[in-house]
Amino acid sequence: INTQVLNNSAAGVRVRESGGGTFNNCEISENKASGVMITSRGCPTFTSTKVCENVGPGVDVREQGASHWVSCKVEGNGGSGVVVCDPGSGPSMQGTRLQGNQETGLLVLRGALGRFEGCKVTGNTLYGVEVQEESCPTLIGCEITSNLKTGLYFHNRAAGIVDSCLVQGNQIYGVVVSARSNPTLHRSQVQQNVQAGVYVFDSGEGKFTECDIHHNGLAGVVVETQ
Numbered sequence: 001i002n003t004q005v006l007n008n009s010a011a012g013v014r015v016r017e018s019g020g021g022t023f024n025n026c027e028i029s030e031n032k033a034s035g036v037m038i039t040s041r042g043c044p045t046f047t048s049t050k051v052c053e054n055v056g057p058g059v060d061v062r063e064q065g066a067s068h069w070v071s072c073k074v075e076g077n078g079g080s081g082v083v084v085c086d087p088g089s090g091p092s093m094q095g096t097r098l099q100g101n102q103e104t105g106l107l108v109l110r111g112a113l114g115r116f117e118g119c120k121v122t123g124n125t126l127y128g129v130e131v132q133e134e135s136c137p138t139l140i141g142c143e144i145t146s147n148l149k150t151g152l153y154f155h156n157r158a159a160g161i162v163d164s165c166l167v168q169g170n171q172i173y174g175v176v177v178s179a180r181s182n183p184t185l186h187r188s189q190v191q192q193n194v195q196a197g198v199y200v201f202d203s204g205e206g207k208f209t210e211c212d213i214h215h216n217g218l219a220g221v222v223v224e225t226q
Helices: none
Strands: 004-006 013-015 022-024 027-029 036-038 045-047 050-052 059-062 068-070 073-075 082-085 092-094 097-099 106-109 115-117 120-122 129-132 138-140 143-145 152-155 161-163 166-168 175-177 184-186 189-191 198-200 207-209 212-214 221-223
Touching: none
Parallel strands: 004 027, 013 036, 022 045, 027 050, 036 059, 045 068, 050 073, 059 082, 068 092, 073 097, 082 106, 092 115, 097 120, 106 129, 115 138, 120 143, 129 152, 138 161, 143 166, 152 175, 161 184, 166 189, 175 198, 184 207, 189 212, 198 221
Antiparallel strands: none
16 A cells, blocks of 8 residues: 555566455556566456556556456556456456557457456557457446547457447547457447548448447548458
């Protein structure tokens, strides 16, 4: 509680081999690898904690790792804000901000899962959320805004559930679906993105129900066969 974990030569915090622990109101910053690395069924809890300015990703969850995050900030890291990798890996994040990271805000790959509720993913250098390789996260009530590329990017057979989210003001597309990906978007708003709101190509699919797609810089929805 109320602890700083700073300037270590590897990860700031590493939880593995079914380890746990609770971190409340901590700062994990300026470490030479990930801020937090969770592997091999580790499952810690973080509340009101800031993970910032680490050389690698802010949070790296893989090899069936899990974790619980409430009201945290993952900001300004040299890699992606949060990386979730491998089948069975799946953190739960509520009310957490992923902002200003040098790669993607949230990267989910290699069959990973995860539940993200009421999170804000904004101002990241690449994508807001990138899902690939048969991964299937759930995003509920999230805001994916003002990222320097696309807001939501699904590719390489990715899936996912996006419910009641706002995808706004991203610098390329709002949502991209490609390479046999098939996400579901429900009751979500895709608006004011610089190019098209939704771009589907290269055998991408998707189910959009009760969504509002409006005031984007080009078409609302673009579908191409190539």
